Amino acid sequence: MVSLKLDGLGARYGRTEIFAEITTDWLKGGELTALIGPNAAGKSTLFKRIAGLMSGPGVVAIEDVREGRLPVCYMPQDTGANAVLTVYESVLLAAKQGSGWRVAESDLAAIDRILGALKITDLGFRDLGALSGGQRQLVAIAQALVRRPETLLMDEPTSALDLHRQIEVLDFMRGLAADQGMAVLIALHDLNHALRYCAQTMVISGGQLIASGPSRKVITPEMLRDVYRVEARIEHCSQGMPLVIVDRALNAA
Numbered sequence: 001m002v003s004l005k006l007d008g009l010g011a012r013y014g015r016t017e018i019f020a021e022i023t024t025d026w027l028k029g030g031e032l033t034a035l036i037g038p039n040a041a042g043k044s045t046l047f048k049r050i051a052g053l054m055s056g057p058g059v060v061a062i063e064d065v066r067e068g069r070l071p072v073c074y075m076p077q078d079t080g081a082n083a084v085l086t087v088y089e090s091v092l093l094a095a096k097q098g099s100g101w102r103v104a105e106s107d108l109a110a111i112d113r114i115l116g117a118l119k120i121t122d123l124g125f126r127d128l129g130a131l132s133g134g135q136r137q138l139v140a141i142a143q144a145l146v147r148r149p150e151t152l153l154m155d156e157p158t159s160a161l162d163l164h165r166q167i168e169v170l171d172f173m174r175g176l177a178a179d180q181g182m183a184v185l186i187a188l189h190d191l192n193h194a195l196r197y198c199a200q201t202m203v204i205s206g207g208q209l210i211a212s213g214p215s216r217k218v219i220t221p222e223m224l225r226d227v228y229r230v231e232a233r234i235e236h237c238s239q240g241m242p243l244v245i246v247d248r249a250l251n252a253a
């Protein structure tokens with residue numbers, strides 16, 4: 001099973017340092033890890049740094065990548081829609097990225113399987129440019145999965161999805177991570193989703209990794225006060241699940 005470790009990772013745009021010295025324990029495949037933090041904390045930048053799309057200090061170690069698998073795939077937040085392609089073509093293009101253009105029967109079968117699993121088979125012949133934001137987000141997930149990544153970095157993959165689709169996607173990704181031993185990092189704003197679907201949570205804020213560990217240990221009223229500046233409680237529902245309840249936004253100290 002794949003495992004991933006960040007060691008002293010940093011990133012900057014020009015002279016502006018976004019984060020520094022981010023070091024984690026080994027993150028194991030098989031489960032979802034939430035990446036949380038306020039707007040502009042550097043979540044997307046951290047993903048780009050992990051995916052090797054930016055250089056900087058520190059090391060990303062990825063071990064036990066299986067034959068024929070992509071070590072890391074970054075699924076961006078804003079998936080620019082290329083209006084010239086259909087959904088099916090765009091997923092095929094993603095599948096063939098970096099592996100030559102010969103299309104095998106097995107490529108088409110894999111695309112059909114992934115579109116089916118995401119319940120977007122009926123979008124196959126639609127133009128990418130004519131989709132809703134939520135539909136585009138589902139297509140972006142298909143484009144990422146068809147590349148067979150060992151580590152998948154999903155940047156706010158549920159932000160444009162309706163409630164039903166959010167739950168479907170998180171549930172699906174959790175199952176996929178477990179079945180395939182993939183390491184899946186998901187940047188999220190809904191902390192109840194992090195609590196419910198992600199075994200681990202990493203918090204970045206102020207250019208640092210503030211906390212990292214089991215979601216239920218990391219998401220606490222103290223963290224919510226310090227990082228998000230809200231007064232909040234963790235209550236337990238009638239089924240014993242923890243829930244974040246926010247009472248008010250705190251003024252700057």
Ligand SMILES: Nc1ncnc2c1ncn2[C@@H]1O[C@H](COP(=O)(O)OP(=O)(O)O)[C@@H](O)[C@H]1O
Nearest residue numbers: 013014018037038039040041042043044045046
């Ligand atoms: N290409 C860029 N050039 C310069 N600054 C950037 C660039 N991309 C992001 N930033 C800045 O870096 C900071 C972190 O951005 P980002 O990683 O997108 O945060 P998040 O995903 O947590 O909202 C923000 O202040 C943002 O304005």
Ligand SMILES: [Mg+2]
Nearest residue numbers: 043044077155
């Ligand atoms: Mg972002």
